[in-house]
Amino acid sequence: MDDIARVRQFNRTVTERIGALDDGYLSRGRPLGQSRLLWEIGAAGDRGAQLRDLRERLELDSGYLSRQLRALEADDLVRVEASPGDSRVRVARLTPAGVAERAELDRSSDALVGGILDPLTERQRERLLAAMDEVGRLMTASAVEVRCVDPADPSARTSVAAYFAELASRFDIGFDPARTRPTPDDEFREPNGTFLVAFLHGEPVGCVGLKLHGDEPAEVKRLWVASSTRGLGLGARLLREVEAAAVALGVGVVRLDTNRTLTEAIAMYRSHGYVEIPDFNGEPYADFWFEKRLG
Amino acid sequence: MDDIARVRQFNRTVTERIGALDDGYLSRGRPLGQSRLLWEIGAAGDRGAQLRDLRERLELDSGYLSRQLRALEADDLVRVEASPGDSRVRVARLTPAGVAERAELDRSSDALVGGILDPLTERQRERLLAAMDEVGRLMTASAVEVRCVDPADPSARTSVAAYFAELASRFDIGFDPARTRPTPDDEFREPNGTFLVAFLHGEPVGCVGLKLHGDEPAEVKRLWVASSTRGLGLGARLLREVEAAAVALGVGVVRLDTNRTLTEAIAMYRSHGYVEIPDFNGEPYADFWFEKRLG
DNA sequence: GCAGTTCTCTGACTAGAGTCAGAGATATGG
DNA sequence: CCATATCTCTGACTCTAGTCAGAGAACTGC
Numbered sequence: 001m002d003d004i005a006r007v008r009q010f011n012r013t014v015t016e017r018i019g020a021l022d023d024g025y026l027s028r029g030r031p032l033g034q035s036r037l038l039w040e041i042g043a044a045g046d047r048g049a050q051l052r053d054l055r056e057r058l059e060l061d062s063g064y065l066s067r068q069l070r071a072l073e074a075d076d077l078v079r080v081e082a083s084p085g086d087s088r089v090r091v092a093r094l095t096p097a098g099v100a101e102r103a104e105l106d107r108s109s110d111a112l113v114g115g116i117l118d119p120l121t122e123r124q125r126e127r128l129l130a131a132m133d134e135v136g137r138l139m140t141a142s143a144v145e146v147r148c149v150d151p152a153d154p155s156a157r158t159s160v161a162a163y164f165a166e167l168a169s170r171f172d173i174g175f176d177p178a179r180t181r182p183t184p185d186d187e188f189r190e191p192n193g194t195f196l197v198a199f200l201h202g203e204p205v206g207c208v209g210l211k212l213h214g215d216e217p218a219e220v221k222r223l224w225v226a227s228s229t230r231g232l233g234l235g236a237r238l239l240r241e242v243e244a245a246a247v248a249l250g251v252g253v254v255r256l257d258t259n260r261t262l263t264e265a266i267a268m269y270r271s272h273g274y275v276e277i278p279d280f281n282g283e284p285y286a287d288f289w290f291e292k293r294l295g
Numbered sequence: 296m297d298d299i300a301r302v303r304q305f306n307r308t309v310t311e312r313i314g315a316l317d318d319g320y321l322s323r324g325r326p327l328g329q330s331r332l333l334w335e336i337g338a339a340g341d342r343g344a345q346l347r348d349l350r351e352r353l354e355l356d357s358g359y360l361s362r363q364l365r366a367l368e369a370d371d372l373v374r375v376e377a378s379p380g381d382s383r384v385r386v387a388r389l390t391p392a393g394v395a396e397r398a399e400l401d402r403s404s405d406a407l408v409g410g411i412l413d414p415l416t417e418r419q420r421e422r423l424l425a426a427m428d429e430v431g432r433l434m435t436a437s438a439v440e441v442r443c444v445d446p447a448d449p450s451a452r453t454s455v456a457a458y459f460a461e462l463a464s465r466f467d468i469g470f471d472p473a474r475t476r477p478t479p480d481d482e483f484r485e486p487n488g489t490f491l492v493a494f495l496h497g498e499p500v501g502c503v504g505l506k507l508h509g510d511e512p513a514e515v516k517r518l519w520v521a522s523s524t525r526g527l528g529l530g531a532r533l534l535r536e537v538e539a540a541a542v543a544l545g546v547g548v549v550r551l552d553t554n555r556t557l558t559e560a561i562a563m564y565r566s567h568g569y570v571e572i573p574d575f576n577g578e579p580y581a582d583f584w585f586e587k588r589l590g
Numbered sequence: 591g592c593a594g595t596t597c598t599c600t601g602a603c604t605a606g607a608g609t610c611a612g613a614g615a616t617a618t619g620g
Numbered sequence: 621c622c623a624t625a626t627c628t629c630t631g632a633c634t635c636t637a638g639t640c641a642g643a644g645a646a647c648t649g650c
Binding site: 591592593594595596597598599600601602603604605606607608609610611612613614615616617618619620 | 621622623624625626627628629630631632633634635636637638639640641642643644645646647648649650
Binding site for chain 3: 326327328355356358359377381382383384
């Protein structure tokens with residue numbers, strides 16, 4: 001059976017069994033959309049959910065959301081009030097009856113999950129859960145999109161800020177961005193370089209910069225992966241993509257520096273064909289320097 | 296994270312990514328239901344699909360199906376004709392345009408699957424596919440339902456017939472049901488015994504019989520698993536369930552006989568606590584006899 | 591304080607999915 | 621051949637989901 005047929009087969013089996021999980025919501029005699037909304041509002045807890053957040057998260061039309069909320073209010077499950085700060089914004093909260101109803105939804109969904117797990121032996125269950133984790137992880141990995149982005153773009157800014165914060169927490173000597181060798185935005189822009197950001201559901205979850213040095217080897221910098229997406233092979237993917245971008249810009253050799261506390265990164269560089277070289281840039285926070293010949 | 300949360304997490308990730316596969320059908324500007332129907336009719340090939348089969352397989356209302364077909368006929372994708380044998384029954388076939396359209400649907404669905412697989416490395420892809428196979432297999436296993444059934448029920452009859460056919464093809468000396476020790480239906484009925492059938496999507500895919508012998512050990516017979524559902528642990532499950540049924544009927548010890556060519560079965564008996572004993576029943580086709588003390 | 595923007599709501603739609611009752615044609619068992 | 625069952629079709633519905641335009645209140649920057 002070829003790859004595509006295997007995915008299709010998976011699709012059939014899974015939608016049939018997992019689709020039943022939605023029935024748990026339907027079984028409470030409420031349209032699916034309203035149940036989902038109820039669940040989502042409850043997830044926000046006591047401080048309530050702002051309507052605009054709900055709209056964005058569930059991708060609902062504003063008129064549609066409004067009507068759904070009205071229906072839930074009519075059943076006394078939800079109360080919608082103006083936000084204290086900005087009274088254009090409205091906030092939805094569950095009533096006690098709504099909280100109870102949501103708990104009930106949870107219970108019937110749990111029961112359906114139980115219907116999948118219960119017929120299995122302990123060992124089968126463990127294997128199923130492990131395989132589910134693997135599928136989830138790899139499908140998430142494949143949902144990540146890497147795009148070339150201007151270094152002044154908000155997504156690049158937040159990525160670099162997160163990168164610096166990460167360094168500050170990992171380096172045994174702390175990290176002060178002012179002490180590192182500065183890289184103006186322009187050096188990460190073509191034709192001087194490039195900057196890639198990885199997005200998952202529209203949120204930046206990783207980045208990498210490339211800085212050209214004329215005929216000298218180019219430099220890979222700011223390689224960062226959000227802690228929420230570790231273990232998806234995203235670091236390696238960013239490295240591959242930045243190398244491809246370098247090749248496209250006519251680069252033959254890339255270099256980078258790294259700190260001794262970033263052990264996974266060091267291992268990754270080594271396993272991707274990077275070889276250690278002497279200090280080439282005098283970066284104060286670096287302990288190791290690597291180089292790779294491309295193509 | 297507990298088991299249920301893991302399943303939920305899987306559900307979220309998978310429905311989001313896999314749900315996109317349905318969009319491939321929608322993208323052809325036709326309602327999803329009609330595309331699915333088109334696909335299903337095409338799967339039946341040249342001899343066409345009987346409407347009643349389609350109705351059952353897709354669980355459609357007869358009026359609804361009729362209308363959908365009319366729409367497909369209007370687009371000249373499908374032709375519906377009376378069945379030659381029984382002209383109440385009607386048969387749907389794809390026109391050449393329908394065949395082309397179905398191929399197009401396949402292609403756009405392939406492209407979406409590619410969108411999941413392509414961003415991954417070769418190794419990740421292999422791990423994803425293997426995990427998908429595992430999830431599919433175990434979810435199928437958990438969808439199997441084992442029920443106590445009357446031995447004269449059609450599901451029991453077809454199971455036993457398949458069991459005999461299997462023996463005939465596996466035994467090196469062939470198998471003639473007339474030569475084996477006969478077991479009248481009544482001996483598989485309470486209070487003389489019981490008969491369990493495993494169902495998957497309503498179809499029998501396995502069975503096992505239990506025959507009491509008063510104070511003597513009870514006998515497990517007709518343990519069969521359809522070749523389509525091998526590797527799901529269904530044999531072990533039937534064995535567990537028949538043992539539980541035996542205990543419920545007050546049985547303390549069960550026995551069974553088997554043929555030397557059924558090596559997986561023999562291995563399974565051993566690993567489930569069965570110990571070899573001398574011939575206890577003189578069954579002509581048996582080479583090994585086993586016993587297990589229950590509870 | 592005014593122009594423009596943001597946020598929510600209402601009203602008026604469309605489309606797909608599915609249900610139900612009953613009619614009409616065709617087979618089957620006695 | 622007649623009563624009964626099977627199969628498909630039509631007409632008349634309902635519900636959910638979702639879209640679009642525009643009104644009105646509240647905020648923001650100048």
